[in-house]
Amino acid sequence: MNKIALAIxxxxxxxxxxxxxxxxxxxxxxNAIDGQWKQVEVQYQRRFDLIPNLVESVKGLxxxxxxxxxxxAEARTRYSGASSVDQKAAAASQMESALGxxxxxxxxxxxxxxxxxxxxxxxxxxxxxxxxxVERRRYNELVQSYNTSLSIIPGNMLAxxxxxxxxxxxxxxxxxxxxxxVQF
Amino acid sequence: MSRLFVVxxxxxxxxxxxxxxxxxxxxxxxxxxxxxxxxxEKQSIEQTLVSYQESSGNEIAVALIRSLEGDxxxxxxxxxxxxxKIGKKGKDNGVLFLAAIDDRKMRIEVGYGLEPxxxxxxxxxxxxxxxxxxxxxxxxxxxxxxxxxxIEKELSGSAGExxxxxxxxxxxxxxxxxxxxxxxxxxxxMARSKTVWLGGAAGAIAGVGxxxxxxxxxxxxxxxxxxxxxxxxxxxxxxxxYEVTKKSGGKNGFFHTGGGFWSGGSGGSSGSFGGFSGGSSGxGGSSSSW
Numbered sequence: 004m005n006k007i008a009l010a011i012x013x014x015x016x017x018x019x020x021x022x023x024x025x026x027x028x029x030x031x032x033x034n035a036i037d038g039q040w041k042q043v044e045v046q047y048q049r050r051f052d053l054i055p056n057l058v059e060s061v062k063g064l065x066x067x068x069x070x071x072x073x074x075x076a077e078a079r080t081r082y083s084g085a086s087s088v089d090q091k092a093a094a095a096s097q098m099e100s101a102l103g104x105x106x107x108x109x110x111x112x113x114x115x116x117x118x119x120x121x122x123x124x125x126x127x128x129x130x131x132x133x134x135x136x137v138e139r140r141r142y143n144e145l146v147q148s149y150n151t152s153l154s155i156i157p158g159n160m161l162a163x164x165x166x167x168x169x170x171x172x173x174x175x176x177x178x179x180x181x182x183x184x185v186q187f
Numbered sequence: 188m189s190r191l192f193v194v195x196x197x198x199x200x201x202x203x204x205x206x207x208x209x210x211x212x213x214x215x216x217x218x219x220x221x222x223x224x225x226x227x228e229k230q231s232i233e234q235t236l237v238s239y240q241e242s243s244g245n246e247i248a249v250a251l252i253r254s255l256e257g258d259x260x261x262x263x264x265x266x267x268x269x270x271x272k273i274g275k276k277g278k279d280n281g282v283l284f285l286a287a288i289d290d291r292k293m294r295i296e297v298g299y300g301l302e303p304x305x306x307x308x309x310x311x312x313x314x315x316x317x318x319x320x321x322x323x324x325x326x327x328x329x330x331x332x333x334x335x336x337x338i339e340k341e342l343s344g345s346a347g348e349x350x351x352x353x354x355x356x357x358x359x360x361x362x363x364x365x366x367x368x369x370x371x372x373x374x375x376x377m378a379r380s381k382t383v384w385l386g387g388a389a390g391a392i393a394g395v396g397x398x399x400x401x402x403x404x405x406x407x408x409x410x411x412x413x414x415x416x417x418x419x420x421x422x423x424x425x426x427x428x429y430e431v432t433k434k435s436g437g438k439n440g441f442f443h444t445g446g447g448f449w450s451g452g453s454g455g456s457s458g459s460f461g462g463f464s465g466g467s468s469g470x471g472g473s474s475s476s477w
Contacts, residue, residue, distance in 0.1 A: 007385065014389030015396055018414055042469070122315070123308030126473045130307030133261045137470030164409060 025158070029167045032149040036170055039142040040088070043173070046135045047095050050102075051079055053127055057105075060121045068108050074101040092173060099135075102128065139173050146170045210270045213248060215460045216240070217331075221251045221288045228328035235335060245301065245342055246281045246463050248273045249331055255287045260474050263287070264296040274298040274466020280345065281466040284334055286322070293318065294474040295338070302471045304345040305338060310473035313337045322477040386422025390414035 058072055078101055082094035106129065115121055150169045153162040162168075211220060216236035217229055224232075236247050248271060255263050264285045274281025279300035286293040295310040317337050321330035394411030 010385055011389045011392060014386070014418060015393040018390065018393035018417075019396070022410075046469075119312075123311060126307040126311030130310075130471055130473055133265075133472075133474075134470040136261070137265050160409075160413065 022161070025161050026165050028152065029149075029158075029162060029165060032145065032152065033167065033170075036142065036145045036149060039138065039145050042138045043135065043142055044091070046131060046138050047082070047091070047098075050098065050128075050131045050135065051082065053124070053131060054079065057124055057128060060115075060118075060124055071101055071105050071108065075105070095135075099132070102132065143172050146172055210267060213250075213271050213460060213462065216246075216248055218248070218250045221253045221286075223251055223288055223327045224331075225328060228332075232328070232331060232335065235332075239335075239339055243339075243342070243345070244275065244278075244280060245345065246274050246466065247284070247335065247338060248281065248463065249284045249335070250286075251327065251331075252285070252287050254289045255292060260285065260287060260290070260292040260294045261470065264294045264472070264474075265468060265470055268296050268298070268468045271463050272465045272467065273463045274300065274468075276465030279466040279468065281463060281468065282338055282342075282472075283468070284331065284338070286318075286327075286331075288327070290476075291322075292474065292476050293322070295334070295472045296468050296470075297472040298466045298468045299471070300466070301342060301345055305341045305472075307471060307473045309341045311475065313341075314473060314475035319475065319477045384419070384422075386418035386420075386425075387415040388418070390416070390418025393418075 054075060058075075075098065078094050078098035082091060082098065085091040085094050106125070109116055109125065116125070152158045153167060153169055211218075215233050217224070217232045219229055232249065236249070240246055250267055252263075258266075264283055267285060268281070268283050271283075272281075273283055279298040281298040282301060282305065283296040284293070285296065293314060295305070295314060297305050297307075297310060313334055317333035318330040321327070321333060391411045391414065394409075394414040395407045
């Protein structure tokens with residue numbers, strides 16, 4: 004009888020530990036995703052901070068090409084007015100395609116491009132686009148491994164019990180010049 | 188539909204893993220996979236980089252490859268950086284210079300901690316002014332040395348102060364070894380007991396206990412059923428296993444009757460080069476072509 008009691012206590016401890024471990028695993032992954040989203044937002048902010056300098060330095064563009072600055076300004080306004088993650092993401096995608104177009108337009112202006120200050124600024128801008136792409140890819144990878152652990156056994160049973168739900172991937176802007184290379 | 192998606196996603200993941208393992212391990216600070224440097228150029232660059240690392244703590248890696256194999260140079264650089272972990276862990280004070288000779292594309296990728304010192308603009312200037320002219324004439328060793336000299340100059344203000352902690356995963360509060368020990372102990376115990384129902388009963392009780400701890404009746408029921416099934420199965424397997432090993436005269440000491448469920452062992456690393464120290468980058472830096 005004594006042995007049985009001992010065994011029961013052991014099993015209870017073991018399974019409790021396993022369940023706690025599973026729960027903590029989900030929670031850790033979920034928090035990592037939130038943290039990574041903050042990284043993405045930091046890079047968005049960095050991008051917005053660059054724009055005033057950019058607009059200043061490329062005033063020499065022709066009239067019909069100035070339209071792109073209107074688009075950039077609009078995207079910026081929408082981003083600062085965004086209240087949800089989805090809205091922020093949409094505004095950021097809009098910004099991305101506008102900046103992509105600007106980078107293409109700049110290729111047609113060798114005299115502007117050859118200016119040292121402008122070329123450094125373009126470096127910063129494409130560096131920022133790349134940072135956004137990298138942080139977003141990492142975000143998607145975290146979401147993917149989290150979603151996978153929610154959908155395989157035994158995670159799919161435990162997740163429902165614990166109240167963890169799947170997270171959405173970050174979709175890249177269609178046709179934008181600097182779309183991140185995330186393949187799903 | 189969602190299942191299909193999961194399958195596709197895992198396939199994509201598998202492909203990614205496979206692609207990632209295609210990245211060679213670093214052989215030193217200078218990695219001339221393209222074979223374009225003379226031996227004495229390689230040695231002098233390696234020496235420069237080793238002594239620079241000793242004096243400043245910053246880790247600089249150079250990779251010269253033949254082709255990007257369809258990747259963008261940005262993609263390749265950040266993957267290499269992730270794989271090699273250039274820079275100190277927590278400080279992220281690494282820099283990677285990558286050039287794909289046949290594609291005529293190059294990039295300077297800067298670790299998080301050095302971004303304030305070697306800005307994207309600085310990196311772009313270095314590529315345009317110091318590297319491009321030399322690379323156009325096929326003087327790869329000269330281009331690399333020029334780049335490294337300029338990078339070291341830009342980084343001169345950084346020694347010992349670059350400090351951006353990397354986000355790391357939190358540890359589970361229950362030590363792993365303790366769980367393993369408990370598991371072995373329990374398995375041994377269940378193997379010894381003749382009955383099979385014991386495991387099931389223990390599982391059911393654990394389920395109820397944990398469910399009520401979480402404060403939900405339905406949870407208790409679900410967990411109790413699930414865990415009792417697990418317990419039953421485990422006990423049945425173990426008890427039979429124990430009988431078998433006993434008859435065949437195998438090891439059946441208390442700590443050998445776990446049933447051979449686990450096996451350990453992890454691969455070690457090799458090579459004379461000690462590798463880099465766990466730094467990471469986030470896509471900062473600049474790319475160019477020549």
